[in-house]
Amino acid sequence: MSFGAEELGDLPFIQEAGELLVRKGYGLSMDELVENWSEPFVAAGVKRARDAVMEGRVDESLNGMAPEQRILSFVVAALVVRTTGNQYAIKRFALAEAKRLEERVFQRIRSNRYDAAVLLSAIYSRILGMSLERVDRTIGPERFEVNLGLRDYLSLSSSLDASKWGIVNRVVDGGRVYMKLEDAARLLRSGIADRIERRVSSMEIPSPPAPIAEAAAKLSEEVVKTRPPPAAAAVSVSREQYPPCIRSILKRLEAGENLPHSARFLLATFMVNIGMPTDDVIALFSRSPDFNERVTRYQVEHIAGLRGGKRYSVPACPKLVAQGLCARDDTCDDIRNPISYLRRRPTGTGGGGNGRTRPGRRRDRISEDEL
Amino acid sequence: MVEEMEERGLGGEEIEFLRTSYREYYYRAASSMWIPRRLEAREVGFLTFDGGHRRHLHFSSPGELIAEILREIPWGVFYSVSLYEDPGNPEMERKGWVGADLVFDIDVKDLHPACIEEHDFYLCNDGSVHRLAERPMGCRRVDWVCPMCVDAGRKEVLKLLDVLQRDMGIRPDAISVYFSGHRGFHVHVEDENLMDMGREARAQIVDYLMLNSYNPGFLEGFLRTTEDGLETLAGWPWRIADVLRQRYGVPPTLRALEALTRGEVEAAISSAVRDVAVHVDPQVTMDLSRIFRMPTSLNEKTGMMKQRCADVMACDPLKDAVAIGDYPIKVEISYAPKLQIGGYTYGPYKRTALKLPAFVAAFLVSKGVAKVIK
Numbered sequence: 001m002s003f004g005a006e007e008l009g010d011l012p013f014i015q016e017a018g019e020l021l022v023r024k025g026y027g028l029s030m031d032e033l034v035e036n037w038s039e040p041f042v043a044a045g046v047k048r049a050r051d052a053v054m055e056g057r058v059d060e061s062l063n064g065m066a067p068e069q070r071i072l073s074f075v076v077a078a079l080v081v082r083t084t085g086n087q088y089a090i091k092r093f094a095l096a097e098a099k100r101l102e103e104r105v106f107q108r109i110r111s112n113r114y115d116a117a118v119l120l121s122a123i124y125s126r127i128l129g130m131s132l133e134r135v136d137r138t139i140g141p142e143r144f145e146v147n148l149g150l151r152d153y154l155s156l157s158s159s160l161d162a163s164k165w166g167i168v169n170r171v172v173d174g175g176r177v178y179m180k181l182e183d184a185a186r187l188l189r190s191g192i193a194d195r196i197e198r199r200v201s202s203m204e205i206p207s208p209p210a211p212i213a214e215a216a217a218k219l220s221e222e223v224v225k226t227r228p229p230p231a232a233a234a235v236s237v238s239r240e241q242y243p244p245c246i247r248s249i250l251k252r253l254e255a256g257e258n259l260p261h262s263a264r265f266l267l268a269t270f271m272v273n274i275g276m277p278t279d280d281v282i283a284l285f286s287r288s289p290d291f292n293e294r295v296t297r298y299q300v301e302h303i304a305g306l307r308g309g310k311r312y313s314v315p316a317c318p319k320l321v322a323q324g325l326c327a328r329d330d331t332c333d334d335i336r337n338p339i340s341y342l343r344r345r346p347t348g349t350g351g352g353g354n355g356r357t358r359p360g361r362r363r364d365r366i367s368e369d370e371l
Numbered sequence: 372m373v374e375e376m377e378e379r380g381l382g383g384e385e386i387e388f389l390r391t392s393y394r395e396y397y398y399r400a401a402s403s404m405w406i407p408r409r410l411e412a413r414e415v416g417f418l419t420f421d422g423g424h425r426r427h428l429h430f431s432s433p434g435e436l437i438a439e440i441l442r443e444i445p446w447g448v449f450y451s452v453s454l455y456e457d458p459g460n461p462e463m464e465r466k467g468w469v470g471a472d473l474v475f476d477i478d479v480k481d482l483h484p485a486c487i488e489e490h491d492f493y494l495c496n497d498g499s500v501h502r503l504a505e506r507p508m509g510c511r512r513v514d515w516v517c518p519m520c521v522d523a524g525r526k527e528v529l530k531l532l533d534v535l536q537r538d539m540g541i542r543p544d545a546i547s548v549y550f551s552g553h554r555g556f557h558v559h560v561e562d563e564n565l566m567d568m569g570r571e572a573r574a575q576i577v578d579y580l581m582l583n584s585y586n587p588g589f590l591e592g593f594l595r596t597t598e599d600g601l602e603t604l605a606g607w608p609w610r611i612a613d614v615l616r617q618r619y620g621v622p623p624t625l626r627a628l629e630a631l632t633r634g635e636v637e638a639a640i641s642s643a644v645r646d647v648a649v650h651v652d653p654q655v656t657m658d659l660s661r662i663f664r665m666p667t668s669l670n671e672k673t674g675m676m677k678q679r680c681a682d683v684m685a686c687d688p689l690k691d692a693v694a695i696g697d698y699p700i701k702v703e704i705s706y707a708p709k710l711q712i713g714g715y716t717y718g719p720y721k722r723t724a725l726k727l728p729a730f731v732a733a734f735l736v737s738k739g740v741a742k743v744i745k
């Protein structure tokens with residue numbers, strides 16, 4: 001299928017969207033854009049950038065605009081975000097835009113499942129280069145509408161909660177993973193966000209026009225002000241003393257990666273169990289591009305036992321190995337839980353420890369059941 | 372490794388004997404050695420007879436690799452499952468990872484066949500022998516291997532092959548099965564489509580095979596159907612239903628199961644899960660910087676070779692993987708359980724000296740339970 005104007009309005013980051021603009025008489029150069037500076041798409045675009053980066057969403061009022069206006073507002077928004085030069089802002093923008101597309105696909109599913117299947121499979125193939133096959137297969141009590149190749153599925157699902165998205169909790173047959181349309185729409189998010197992020201990052205804007213530069217400066221300031229600094233090292237245990245799996249997760253978090261659910265759970269349980277205050281644990285996650293304070297607070301407080309009473313212990317090493325999170329070093333020999341690493345690791349570099357010294361003083365707070 | 376050699380009681384005579392046998396094998400097998408495809412992009416590693424490791428070796432042609440094997444006569448030969456732009460670079464981060472074969476290691480020890488308690492033992496410095504259950508302090512565990520071990524591994528390989536082919540859609544001709552030369556099987560998958568999968572994707576594959584994070588509600592949901600509906604199942608729901616059908620003798624719809632198990636459906640499912648789960652070593656599949664034993668090379672734990680098992684049902688590795696000759700060697704054996712190798716049965720032996728075919732002597736010497744007598 002080729003995308004119609006209506007669809008292209010929601011796929012403003014692909015090449016055909018640019019071609020539509022040309023057909024509608026808009027030039028794509030910066031000068032031509034500035035010529036139309038008084039049109040409503042400019043203000044809409046500046047707001048679009050700000051909403052995406054700061055609120056993590058795109059205003060629904062955009063949906064009422066003509067397709068070419070929607071595309072143009074995206075172009076303006078992308079220019080603003082790119083001009084901030086802030087990678088975190090770009091990631092936030094890309095993610096919010098990907099969520100917007102997902103929401104639009106959901107609307108389509110609600111109105112016409114057949115159309116939505118055609119659209120989804122076109123998005124998979126044209127944008128991600130993946131073949132989402134339309135099928136009608138009844139497996140037990142479930143009816144599946146699409147399937148995706150195993151390797152493609154794995155590349156899109158890695159940051160999602162394994163209890164729902166792990167392949168072990170999917171029907172996998174003949175190298176294909178079977179899904180309903182809703183799942184195929186949700187699964188798009190990370191792949192589309194990557195695509196938009198790369199697209200925006202690669203934009204070259206040698207000398208942004210004044211309005212873009214002004215909007216970018218304002219957005220930059222707001223991002224720097226609200227994005228909390230990296231949390232101080234936890235309690236009395238310094239970062240160098242953390243086990244290698246935790247250090248590796250922190251590094252990935254700082255690189256702006258969207259971590260899989262299992263990695264987040266490990267990090268949160270570890271920090272809670274070494275006695276890091278809940279607010280500091282939440283602040284750690286604030287560096288994640290898809291950070292949502294309310295959800296994170298709920299989860300961390302749950303892990304800490306502040307809701308529901310039961311405090312979660314740190315997953316044991318064999319589990320982490322199975323989840324691909326183990327990054328063992330020599331000190332890991334024979335330990336069964338990352339927490340035990342703190343006891344093994346000699347403190348300082350002078351060799352003063354006998355390998356059993358345990359830094360930190362909150363022994364009473366550490367859950368012992370898995371040691 | 373040096374410590375391990377001392378621990379196994381390998382002295383100069385023993386090393387000399389093994390090295391001579393290995394040399395004789397490698398010269399004889401030089402022209403038929405298995406060579407990994409795209410050798411030029413792989414790292415090669417040797418375990419040497421002086422107890423050291425030589426890693427980050429790099430060969431641009433099979434001839435070069437074989438020449439180096441014949442020059443060094445290594446105790447073990449390994450190659451990277453990963454392909455690199457610069458495989459000889461000693462820094463892992465600088466090798467330039469391009470992709471990797473998908474490999475699985477089935478270690479019989481993880482399958483807990485009953486025979487292990489029978490034949491594995493502890494050997495102490497004073498020469499005393501203890502059963503596993505005794506767990507004596509400061510003694511060395513000796514792993515043995517018998518046809519039951521092989522059959523336990525074989526059964527697990529068949530389970531793995533079924534999931535790889537049926538669920539993951541991997542073509543049979545992309546899969547090769549090898550006996551490790553000791554007590555396990557290695558399954559190699561060479562599928563261009565799967566080469567670029569990273570650690571996390573491989574972890575997901577392992578999780579799928581082992582059913583580590585399966586959601587009971589997911590499996591149960593598929594049984595919420597009619598008898599006809601059960602016929603349409605696929606993947607794990609299909610295998611679980613199949614086990615339950617065999618166990619209870621009726622089509623395992625949720626309704627039927629609830630009656631049969633008096634409401635203990637989840638327990639019935641989790642027991643079926645234990646039956647069908649495939650036990651592989653997760654690290655081997657996920658660790659992309661690992662080097663893996665090369666087929667047709669000799670295993671330093673036994674002197675047997677890592678041997679292709681073309682027909683998993685029929686292959687007889689304890690016979691086929693014998694690689695060292697059968698000229699007689701006189702050895703003094705401290706203790707050895709019954710050993711079935713090369714088509715015959717040897718032992719059990721206790722504090723005895725006798726002449727044995729070289730491949731049997733090599734097995735016992737490698738296990739550290741025999742010394743060579745000049």
Ligand SMILES: [Zn+2]
Pocket residue numbers: 484486487490515516517518519520521
């Ligand atoms: Zn056995």
